[in-house]
Amino acid sequence: MLLLTGCAAPSETADDGKISVVCTLFPYYDFARQIAGDRASVTLLLSPGREAHSFEPTPRDALTIANADVFIYNGGEGETWVEDLLDAAGENIGTSACMMNFVEAREEEIVEGMQVREEHDHEHEHDEDSDEIEYDEHIWTSPENAVVLCRAVCEAMCAQDSANADFYRANCEDYCAQITALDDEFRALRAEAKRDLLIFADRFPMLYFCESYDLRYRAAFHGCSTDTEPSLATLKYLIDKVNGEHIPVVCTIDLSSRKIAEAVSESTGAEIVTLWSMQTVSRADFDAGETYVSLMTRNLDTLRKGLL
Numbered sequence: 001m002l003l004l005t006g007c008a009a010p011s012e013t014a015d016d017g018k019i020s021v022v023c024t025l026f027p028y029y030d031f032a033r034q035i036a037g038d039r040a041s042v043t044l045l046l047s048p049g050r051e052a053h054s055f056e057p058t059p060r061d062a063l064t065i066a067n068a069d070v071f072i073y074n075g076g077e078g079e080t081w082v083e084d085l086l087d088a089a090g091e092n093i094g095t096s097a098c099m100m101n102f103v104e105a106r107e108e109e110i111v112e113g114m115q116v117r118e119e120h121d122h123e124h125e126h127d128e129d130s131d132e133i134e135y136d137e138h139i140w141t142s143p144e145n146a147v148v149l150c151r152a153v154c155e156a157m158c159a160q161d162s163a164n165a166d167f168y169r170a171n172c173e174d175y176c177a178q179i180t181a182l183d184d185e186f187r188a189l190r191a192e193a194k195r196d197l198l199i200f201a202d203r204f205p206m207l208y209f210c211e212s213y214d215l216r217y218r219a220a221f222h223g224c225s226t227d228t229e230p231s232l233a234t235l236k237y238l239i240d241k242v243n244g245e246h247i248p249v250v251c252t253i254d255l256s257s258r259k260i261a262e263a264v265s266e267s268t269g270a271e272i273v274t275l276w277s278m279q280t281v282s283r284a285d286f287d288a289g290e291t292y293v294s295l296m297t298r299n300l301d302t303l304r305k306g307l308l
Contacts, residue, residue, distance in 0.1 A: 113237035
């Protein structure tokens with residue numbers, strides 16, 4: 001952090017006239033680049049394929065943030081490093097915005113059958129004693145939230161670059177209209193659905209998504225779990241649930257090893273499908289120019305298999 005106090009390079013704004021926008025996570029990077037067009041330089045801090053939950057900024061990352069005109073981050077327990085870094089950066093950063101301040105955060109849920117590590121139980125006991133709540137941080141998975149967050153990114157950019165504010169806001173509203181149209185498709189699908197239960201043989205970062213469409217779920221692990229191997233009890237629970245409710249698909253999330261899903265599929269005959277949480281994306285998807293809308297459209301196709 002000492003690097004930030006006296007060694008930060010001048011902002012790129014002075015070089016090409018464009019503001020520089022740095023985003024910690026892919027959804028905000030995508031919103032920013034859709035809004036920016038060719039009038040701002042947008043950087044994704046978490047490189048494609050990198051695990052978000054264990055991310056720690058390097059000195060190069062710290063300098064990238066210090067040089068930003070606009071810094072967009074998620075906040076919460078997954079980004080506790082941000083506040084110290086912002087304090088160290090001081091006035092070097094023109095505008096910073098914590099996305100969890102713009103929507104209603106939901107308490108992390110532990111549901112029937114979900115494996116919970118012993119230390120996580122102790123954390124919850126401590127939280128109950130101290131009236132602290134662990135919040136689910138995957139706020140962008142709800143398209144309704146995504147519209148709010150996209151506009152928040154836009155306003156942060158407008159605050160730093162008022163000359164292009166009208167351009168940014170027009171692009172923002174165009175993209176929000178695409179997200180809203182997709183949300184309408186999800187709601188139409190939900191209205192036709194024959195079932196309302198999703199089985200995640202994986203972590204579960206889709207709480208906001210499921211709540212948006214009144215979907216029930218069961219999962220091997222909670223959203224930010226570092227576990228990769230389920231207990232026999234958890235695995236049996238998921239298999240019995242798929243068989244007992246005649247669920248046709250078992251879900252994994254993007255960049256999963258699929259090992260648990262393969263075990264459930266082998267025992268039940270359920271098809272393995274993927275839901276994209278987009279906390280990070282694969283290098284292939286990133287290089288192909290995939291967007292929040294295109295990846296969420298994949299989720300729509302996945303739901304058709306699971307609910308109809």
